[in-house]
Amino acid sequence: MTEYPLFSEEKSVEAVNARMGDAVSPRMRAVMATVVRHLHEVVKECDLSREEWAAAIQFLTDTGQMCSDWRQEFILLSDVLGVSMLVEAINHRRPQGATENTVLGPFHVEGAPEYPNGTDIRLDGKGDPMRVQGRVADVEGHPLPGALLDVWQTNDAGYYDVQQPECQPKWNFRGRFRADADGRYAFVTARPRYYPIPDDGPVGKLLAQLGRHPNRAAHIHFIVTSPGFDPVITHIFDPDCPYLTEDAVFGVKDSLVARIEPAVDQQGWAVEWDFALIxxxxxQPGPVAPSS
Structure with a gap:
């Protein structure tokens, strides 16, 4: 029988990590050893009391209990701590000129209707109309015919359809579009507005305790896919949003800030936006975590 080191404050990490079995995968061993090491470092550096650790456990419990079919409180937690954006950055190290990723967010819904290019996805007819059009290509400029764009955003009041199923049409401000033979796409939506992430749960309470607001910078979500290419999960942001540099989930990047201009017919707004896929x-994958 293996004799493991006994637990002590000084050797707590070694005592816990030594218990992993021989059959554990190298990746699992590396990740969990690192998680244990940093978690124990936090407890030691902060000199946590039993009451504080109990409060942390209760916070995680409350976070899990807040999750539902349409709300994922743990995604919100990951987002507001900047972890979601860090994972995206590590896993999508793209060359200059390629469209950058940002957070998926908790309100994407699979199976949105596929519409012809130019369709208005404002099913409630509200908001200042804005035509979004552009091209999907590779980084060398070759068009990607048939590329699929999955689009979603909030309504003019700042709510996604799944947050208001009783008063918004299903699939309001959602749709999928196919790039044509030249890689071009187009749709009509409303000029986006900033909105608060759901702050009536434990993550909202955490933000308040940290002196942070819950507002997301005004944006439109996209997932852009084409066979053989790395999927792009991204946003475009309104340059005039007052929260552009204070986005609650750290999703804004300089390369994702759009140029919004008056429409040619002066009826609403227009955006020309191209996507470049690799x-x-x-x-380039991220490095494997160290095992020590």
């Missing part, structure tokens, strides 16, 4: 084979 072949999946050229993606």
């Amino acid at each position: 072949p999946a084979s050229t993606l």
Whole structure:
């Protein structure tokens, strides 16, 4: 029988990590050893009391209990702590000129209707109309015909359809569009507005305790896919939003701030926005976590 080191404050990390079995995968061993090491460092550096650790456990419990079919409180927690954006950055190290990723967010819904290019996705007819059009291509400018764009955003009041199923049409401000033979796409939506992430749960309470507001900078969500290419999960942001540099989930990047201009007919707004994808084979993976 293996004799493991006994637990002590000084050797707590070694005592816990030594218990992993021989059959554990190298990746699992590396990740969990690192998690244990940093978690124990936090407890020691902060000199946590039993009451504080109990409060942390209760916070995680409350976070899990807040999750539902349409709300994922743990995604919100990951987002407001900047972890979601860090994971995106590590896993999508793209070359200059390629469209950058940002957070998926908790309100994407699979299976939105696919519409012809130019369709208005304002099913409630509200908001200042804004035509979004552009091109999907590779980083060398070659068009990607048939590329699929999955689009979603809040309504003019700052709520996603799944947050208000009783008063918004299903699939309001959601749709999928196919790039044509030249890689071009187009749709009509409303000029986005800033909105608060759901702050009636434990994550909202945490933000308040940290002196942070819950507002997201005004944006439109996109997932852009084409066979053989790395999927792009991203936003475009309104340059005039007052929360552009204070986005609650750290999602704003300089390269994702759009230029919004009056429409040619002066009826609403217009955005020209191109997406540049890279072949999946050229993606640079992040490093494996150290095992020590």
